[in-house]
Structure formats: structure tokens, C-alpha cells
Amino acid sequence: MRLSHAVSAQAHELGNGLFTPIAADxxxxxxxxxxxxxxxxxxxxxxxxRALGNPGKLVRPAxxxxxxxxxxxxxxxxxxxAAAVECLHTATLIHDDIVDETEERRGGPSLHASSGRAAALLAGDYLFAQAAAVASETNNLRIMRxxxxxxxxxxxxxxEENARGRTARAFLTRESYYRTIDAKTAALFTLACESGAVLGEASLSQIDALRTYGRTLGLAFQIIDDILDLxxxxxxMGKPAGSDLRQGVMTLPVIYLRDEISPTTLLAAFSDDxxxxxxxxxxxxxxRGSRAIERVHEEARDLAVSATTLLAGLPPGVCRDLLEALATLIVERDL
Amino acid sequence: MRLSHAVSAQAHELGNGLFTPIAADxxxxxxxxxxxxxxxxxxxxxxxxRALGNPGKLVRPAxxxxxxxxxxxxxxxxxxxAAAVECLHTATLIHDDIVDETEERRGGPSLHASSGRAAALLAGDYLFAQAAAVASETNNLRIMRxxxxxxxxxxxxxxEENARGRTARAFLTRESYYRTIDAKTAALFTLACESGAVLGEASLSQIDALRTYGRTLGLAFQIIDDILDLxxxxxxMGKPAGSDLRQGVMTLPVIYLRDEISPTTLLAAFSDDxxxxxxxxxxxxxxRGSRAIERVHEEARDLAVSATTLLAGLPPGVCRDLLEALATLIVERDL
Structure with a gap:
């Protein structure tokens, strides 16, 4: 099911106003x-x-x-x-783009495409260290860990993803897909939420709830990214549909579509010929319009609902509302 | 002046026994x-x-x-x-080898040569983070910073080094050379010594002395490396003489030799033809045997003497003796 324009317009409106309560921060x-x-x-x-001049939507620091x-x-x-989390995110994108040989990022050339691979590798290293240095300003060892x-x-x-051969990628299981996105996307969402809760001096159970909220939201976020890519x-999007496949990355939508695809087509998609x-x-x-995509979208929506359920016991107010609305926005966006 | 075999034999003997007082650690x-x-x-x-299985001489953790x-x-x-410092050193070597396209390391293929560039980049990132995680076990925020x-x-x-063009490299000044090796080599020696002093709960002036000792030793170490390369x-060495030049890296020995080299030869050495x-x-x-190399070696020896002078006010004993002997060993080694 393609996200309808009606939903997308709502989502954009929501998106524009969503961060207003924390705009000053x-x-x-x-x-x-x-x-x-x-x-x-x-x-x-x-x-x-180049690396920090064109920031994204600041979802993680938010x-x-x-x-x-x-x-x-x-x-x-x-x-x-919050700044350290965004800086770390930027560092991982720079190195990801080198690893995946992605030439475009946020509507312009990726850093290695514009500045050379060696310079991009070193700039990524620098930003990892810069992120650690800024995180250390919290004066909190737990945060550093x-x-x-x-x-x-x-x-x-x-x-793990990089080490998989073509055939292993073509026949990736749902469980392996989840393990991969849990590491490559949800881990940073988890860090963003858990560190906020720790620095807010939340109780252990509140920190637990927000850690799981972040992780669940991160999974939903990546699944929607994977649907949109397809x-x-x-x-x-500023890129042709199927970029993940072109980079040999298997995603949940394609895993669910696999029953409807001939093995020849599937293997050809992961081939180099x-x-x-x-x-x-x-x-x-x-x-487009397939039952498989609808099923994947439902799965992401279910994750978003799980995430918001975790917020129930937390202090009500604009921030809880924001976290709840963000979960909805993430699974209804079209960008 | 080539390091004589007599000195080298001594140095090896010294090297073998040097770490005995801290062998258990x-x-x-x-x-x-x-x-x-x-x-x-x-x-x-x-x-x-592959990355950690063939450790070097463990100078930094020592x-x-x-x-x-x-x-x-x-x-x-x-x-x-100490383990974090060695882990960090390993991470920097892995990324250096990618940046410099070095195919060999410690008598075997470099990690990117054996395992591919993407895997080596990610393994280096992992080891940076692993080093930070192990450093956080000190429970000391100052150490993390x-x-x-x-x-x-x-x-x-x-x-900075990577950004220099060929001509800028060929005509690098002595000051720029020192700034580069201060960052790329001496910084890690400084961290190794200063963190030891901080964790030993030394006084401010003692920490200062050991920080400067580490930095000075690191400069001497790199200068000798650069002599040996030439x-x-x-x-x-397990590699042909002049590897630095082949990678377009200007070093102090070549800066001092520059007066004796025709500009044509110098530019040809930094060319791609x-x-x-x-x-x-x-x-x-x-x-080999030139006055310029002798002068560079004297400069490294002077640095080693400066480094040992800084130890004078510190508690006497096997560790001070070790630090003093290490400074001598570093400037008299032939490997």
C-alpha cells in the first residue's frame, strides 16, 4: 500500500510543528x-x-x-x-557511504564522492572522536559506556551485513533482517532515548521504558525507510526506487515479496550481471500496491503502537505528546 | 650515519630485557x-x-x-x-593502511589487503569504540577526555597531511613536519604516558613531566622510524627503502637531504610518473652515510635526552629506569 497523499500532507504538517516545544533546545x-x-x-x-553543514531532520537529538x-x-x-548523538549519526553516515559506495546523500554528493575516500574516512574518525568528546561533557561515565x-x-x-555473500543476502531470513537493523539503526535511536532519560535522572523503570521505546521506534523507522526505498x-526521494537492492541489501519488504518472485528474478536482482x-x-x-508491502507497513505500525504504549507510565506533557506523535509520524511519512 | 651492528645488538639485548619489571602486567x-x-x-x-592476533612490541601499553x-x-x-591504548593504536594502523594504501603490516598483508577495504574500515571503527569502552573501565572522566x-x-x-598536494609535500617545512608527527605519532605516546600518570594519582607537576616525556619520546620515535625507512x-625491515617517499610522505631526513638533491630529482620523487x-x-x-642523516639522528638523540631529563624529579626505581632506558633504545634501534 502506497502512503496516500492525504496522509503525507498531514504527516508534513505534523512534522513541521512537531518539534515546536523543544525548538529552542x-x-x-x-x-x-x-x-x-x-x-x-x-x-x-x-x-x-560539508559533513555538518546540511543537517537532516534532527530526529535523534530531538x-x-x-x-x-x-x-x-x-x-x-x-x-x-543531543549534539553528540547527531555528530555520531553523521560519522556513521560518512563511513556507511564509503562502505556501500553511495555517491549521494541528502540531495548532494556524499563526502567521499566530493572529497575523496581517504579524507572522508579520516573525517568520519574525527567526528566519532568529536562525538565522544562532546558526550564526555555530560560528566557521566554511564553515558560514555x-x-x-x-x-x-x-x-x-x-x-555481519557486509560479510554476507550474494546468495546469503538473497535468502536472508526475517530474523537476520531484524538483527541487522537492530544494530545498524535501532542502536542509535536507543542511545538517543536512553541517554536522555539517564541525564533526566529518570528512575530505572522509566529508563527501561524509554530504552525500549527508542529501540522499537528505530526498528519501525528502518522498516519504513526500506518500504520507501522500494x-x-x-x-x-531524490533517488531511483530499489537502491537497496542495487547495493545488494535485502530488506523486509523484499523478504515478504519473495513468495511472489521467481528464484531466477531474485538471484538476478542480487547478481552483478x-x-x-x-x-x-x-x-x-x-x-507497489502489493499485499506484501501492506503487511510490512502493518508490522511497522504495530511497532509504533508498541513504542507509544511504553510511554503510558511516563510524566504527561508536551514531551510525552511529542514522543507519541513522532512514532505516528515515522510510520506515516513518505520521505 | 647507519646504526652500527654493535649498537643494534646491544639495543636488542636491552629490548629483550627492558620490559621484565612489568612483564606480568x-x-x-x-x-x-x-x-x-x-x-x-x-x-x-x-x-x-587478524587485527589483534599479531601484536607489536607493546611500547605504548608498557x-x-x-x-x-x-x-x-x-x-x-x-x-x-594500557589495553585501550594498544587497541586504539591498532585501530589507527588499520585506518592508516587504508588511507595510505599500504599492503603490508608486521610481515603480513594489511587488514584491508587480506579482508577488503569495507571490512577493514568497519573493523577499525569497532576497535576505536572497543578502545573507548575499555578506557571507560578506568571510571575516570579525565581519561575519557x-x-x-x-x-x-x-x-x-x-x-592535514592527506590534504597536501605533491609540490607542498616535496617542499614541506621542518615546522610542518614536526606538527604532523606531533599529531600522528606523539599524541598517542602522550596519551599512553599521561593516562598512566593520572591513574597512578601523580601530582600535577609529575603528570606534566610525564605528558611531556611521552610527547618528546613520540617525536624521537617517529624521526627514527623515518630514518630507518630511508x-x-x-x-x-621487511620492506624496500624509501617506502615513505613512495607513498608521497615527506620526512625529516629528506628535508635535511634536500640541499643535496636537485629540484628535478626531488619533484620526480613526489611525481606519479x-x-x-x-x-x-x-x-x-x-x-646512507650522509651528514644529513647523521644530523637527523643527532636531533632524535637530543629529544631522547630531553625526555629522560624530565624523569629526574620522579620517584626512582625500576619503572623510572625502564622509561630512561626505553628512550635510549628507541633512538638506537635498527628496527
Whole structure:
């Protein structure tokens, strides 16, 4: 089922106003990210301007701030951690793009495409360290450990994914798919939410609830990303449908579509030969409006509902409302 | 002046016995590194076995332990930090080898040569995070900040070096050379020594002395590395003379030799054309036994003397003796 334009318009409206209660905090986070990009080494400054100059939707720092503000007014540590989370996210994107040989990012060339692979690799390393340095401003060792554990988990997931051969990718199980996205996407959402709760001095059970909320939301987020990659509006997305398949990445929508695809087409889609593009086109065309995609979308919606259910016992107010609305927005977006 | 075999034999003897007073601690560090390589993800485990399975001379963790033991018996935190320093060193080598396209490391293929660039990039990222996680076991926020600052400094130095064009490299100044090696080598020696002193609960002035000792030793270490690259025994080194030049890296020996080299030869050595190998051979042949190399070696020896002078006010004993002897060994080694 393609996300309807009616829903998408709503989602955009919701999206625009969603972060209003924490807009002042997000502004300070953006200020902080801009300050990180000012350094004395000219070539590094040029790389950081490219890497940090075009921030995304700031979903992850918004999660950190909202989870912290559920419990108390934000202090400098919470804002530092929100900036650290976004900086870490940026570092992982830069290295991902090298690993996946992705040439485009956020409507422009990826950093390695514009600045060379060696420079992009080093800039990513720098931003990992910068993120750790900013996270250390929380003066909280538990946060530092969550940070390091998150990076290890992300890397482990990507190494596992990267090590799979073509056939293993074509026949990836649903369980392996979930393990991969739990590491490569949900881990950072988990860090964003859990660190906010820790810095908000929430109780153990509240921290548990927000950790699981973040993880569940991260899974839903990635599943929707994977649906959009296959069936989304090419113009809106700025890339042709089926990019994941083209990079040899198996996703839940294709796992569910597998019953309807001939093994020849499936293997051709994961091959390196001339039949690949035709096979991918066949899969993306079959995906639009299919029952399989509807089923995947339902699965993401169920995850979003699970995530919001976890918020029930937390302090009511604008931040809880924001976290609840964000879960809906994430599964109803078309971008 | 080539390091004589008499000196080298002494140096090796010294080298073999040098770490005896801290052998039990280094054994525990090696145990810890082996434990880090045991993980549940099979492809990651294979990468870590390659990356951590063939440790170097453990100079950096030895520094951490000796600097800590100067003041008190080592505790778990000191050993963790020593392991973190070696783990961080390994991570930087893996990424360096990708950036410099180095195919060999410690007598075998580099990780990206054996396992592919994407896997090596991710394994390096994992080891950065693993190093941070192990460093966090010190329960010391100051250590975490030193760690992050060190990584940022190392990356900044490498980005600056990587950004230089061929002509800029050929005419690199002595000052720029020192700034580069201060970042890419001395920063990690500084971290190794300073973190040991901090964990040994040394006084501010003692920490200052050991920080500067580490930095000075790191500079001397890199200068000797650069001499050996140009004039060392090819069989002993396991690589042909002039590897740095072949990678377009300007070093102090070549800066001092520059007066004796024609600009044509110099530019040819930093070119990408057929004249390069001949030019590099001319430079390495001219280097052996030259006054310029002797001058560079004297400069490294002076740094080693400065480093040992800084130890004068510190508690006497086997650890101070070790740090003093290590400075001598580093500038008299032939490997």
C-alpha cells in the first residue's frame, strides 16, 4: 500500500510543528554542531562544513532532548549529548557511504564522492572522536559506556551485513533482517532515548521504558525507510526506487515479496550481471500496491503502537505528546 | 650515519630485557587483547583475530604501565587503560593502511589487503569504540577526555597531511613536519604516558613531566622510524627503502637531504610518473652515510635526552629506569 497523499500532507504538517516545544533546545544543538565545524585546520574545516553543514531532520537529538525533558528542565549536559548523538549519526553516515559506495546523500554528493575516500574516512574518525568528546561533557561515565557500546553494536551489525555473500543476502531470513537493523539503526535511536532519560535522572523503570521505546521506534523507522526505498516517490526521494537492492541489501519488504518472485528474478536482482536492473525493476513494480508491502507497513505500525504504549507510565506533557506523535509520524511519512 | 651492528645488538639485548619489571602486567594486557578478539559475530571475530592476533612490541601499553607504577601498584584501571591504548593504536594502523594504501603490516598483508577495504574500515571503527569502552573501565572522566582529544588530534594531523598536494609535500617545512608527527605519532605516546600518570594519582607537576616525556619520546620515535625507512636494512625491515617517499610522505631526513638533491630529482620523487622510482633510489643511496642523516639522528638523540631529563624529579626505581632506558633504545634501534 502506497502512503496516500492525504496522509503525507498531514504527516508534513505534523512534522513541521512537531518539534515546536523543544525548538529552542534544537536551535542550541544546531549552534553547537556549527561550532564543532569551526576548527583551525583548514582542510578539516572544509570537510566538517560539508559533513555538518546540511543537517537532516534532527530526529535523534530531538529524542534525546524530549526524553530528558520528560523529567526536568534541560541542562548543558543534555544539550551536549543531543549534539553528540547527531555528530555520531553523521560519522556513521560518512563511513556507511564509503562502505556501500553511495555517491549521494541528502540531495548532494556524499563526502567521499566530493572529497575523496581517504579524507572522508579520516573525517568520519574525527567526528566519532568529536562525538565522544562532546558526550564526555555530560560528566557521566554511564553515558560514555552507552556511547561506546552503541558504536560497537552498530559496527558489528554492519560487519555481519557486509560479510554476507550474494546468495546469503538473497535468502536472508526475517530474523537476520531484524538483527541487522537492530544494530545498524535501532542502536542509535536507543542511545538517543536512553541517554536522555539517564541525564533526566529518570528512575530505572522509566529508563527501561524509554530504552525500549527508542529501540522499537528505530526498528519501525528502518522498516519504513526500506518500504520507501522500494515503493517511494522517486522525485521526492531524490533517488531511483530499489537502491537497496542495487547495493545488494535485502530488506523486509523484499523478504515478504519473495513468495511472489521467481528464484531466477531474485538471484538476478542480487547478481552483478546485465539481468540485474531488469530484475530489480520487476520487483519494484510488483511491490507497489502489493499485499506484501501492506503487511510490512502493518508490522511497522504495530511497532509504533508498541513504542507509544511504553510511554503510558511516563510524566504527561508536551514531551510525552511529542514522543507519541513522532512514532505516528515515522510510520506515516513518505520521505 | 647507519646504526652500527654493535649498537643494534646491544639495543636488542636491552629490548629483550627492558620490559621484565612489568612483564606480568604486560602479560595481563595481552590476555585482555586476546579476550577482546573473542566475540559472537563470526566475521567480526575473524577480523579481530587478524587485527589483534599479531601484536607489536607493546611500547605504548608498557609506557602506560610504567608511568602508573612509578607511583603505586597497578590496579585494574591501569591495565584496562594500557589495553585501550594498544587497541586504539591498532585501530589507527588499520585506518592508516587504508588511507595510505599500504599492503603490508608486521610481515603480513594489511587488514584491508587480506579482508577488503569495507571490512577493514568497519573493523577499525569497532576497535576505536572497543578502545573507548575499555578506557571507560578506568571510571575516570579525565581519561575519557584525554582519549577523545587524542583521537581528534591524530585525525586532524592525518587530514592535514592527506590534504597536501605533491609540490607542498616535496617542499614541506621542518615546522610542518614536526606538527604532523606531533599529531600522528606523539599524541598517542602522550596519551599512553599521561593516562598512566593520572591513574597512578601523580601530582600535577609529575603528570606534566610525564605528558611531556611521552610527547618528546613520540617525536624521537617517529624521526627514527623515518630514518630507518630511508636507510634501514631492507631485509630486517621487511620492506624496500624509501617506502615513505613512495607513498608521497615527506620526512625529516629528506628535508635535511634536500640541499643535496636537485629540484628535478626531488619533484620526480613526489611525481606519479616513470622517473619516480629512479629518483627515490637516488635519494636513498645518497642518504646512507650522509651528514644529513647523521644530523637527523643527532636531533632524535637530543629529544631522547630531553625526555629522560624530565624523569629526574620522579620517584626512582625500576619503572623510572625502564622509561630512561626505553628512550635510549628507541633512538638506537635498527628496527
Amino acid at each position: 534544537l536551535f542550541l544543538v544546531e549552534e553547537r554542531l556549527r561550532a564543532m565545524a569551526r576548527v583551525e585546520c583548514t582542510p578539516l574545516e572544509a570537510l566538517l562544513a 529524542l534525546t532532548i524530549a526524553c530528558g525533558r520528560l523529567f526536568r528542565e534541560p541542562n548543558a549536559g543534555l544539550l551536549s549529548m 552507552l556511547f561506546a557500546d552503541c558504536v560497537m553494536k552498530v559496527c558489528t551489525g554492519q560487519i 515503493t517511494g516517490d522517486e522525485e521526492l 546485465g539481468a540485474r536492473d531488469r530484475a530489480i525493476q520487476e520487483i519494484t513494480e510488483g511491490a | 604486560l602479560f595481563l594486557v595481552e590476555e585482555r587483547l586476546r579476550a577482546m578478539a573473542r566475540v559472537e559475530c563470526t566475521p567480526l571475530e575473524a577480523l579481530l583475530a 609506557l602506560t604501565i610504567a608511568c602508573g607504577r612509578l607511583f603505586r601498584e597497578p590496579n585494574a584501571g591501569l591495565l584496562s587503560m 584525554l582519549f577523545a582529544d587524542c583521537v581528534m588530534k591524530v585525525c586532524t594531523g592525518q587530514i 636507510t634501514g636494512d631492507e631485509e630486517l 616513470g622517473a619516480r622510482d629512479r629518483a627515490i633510489q637516488e635519494i636513498t643511496e645518497g642518504a
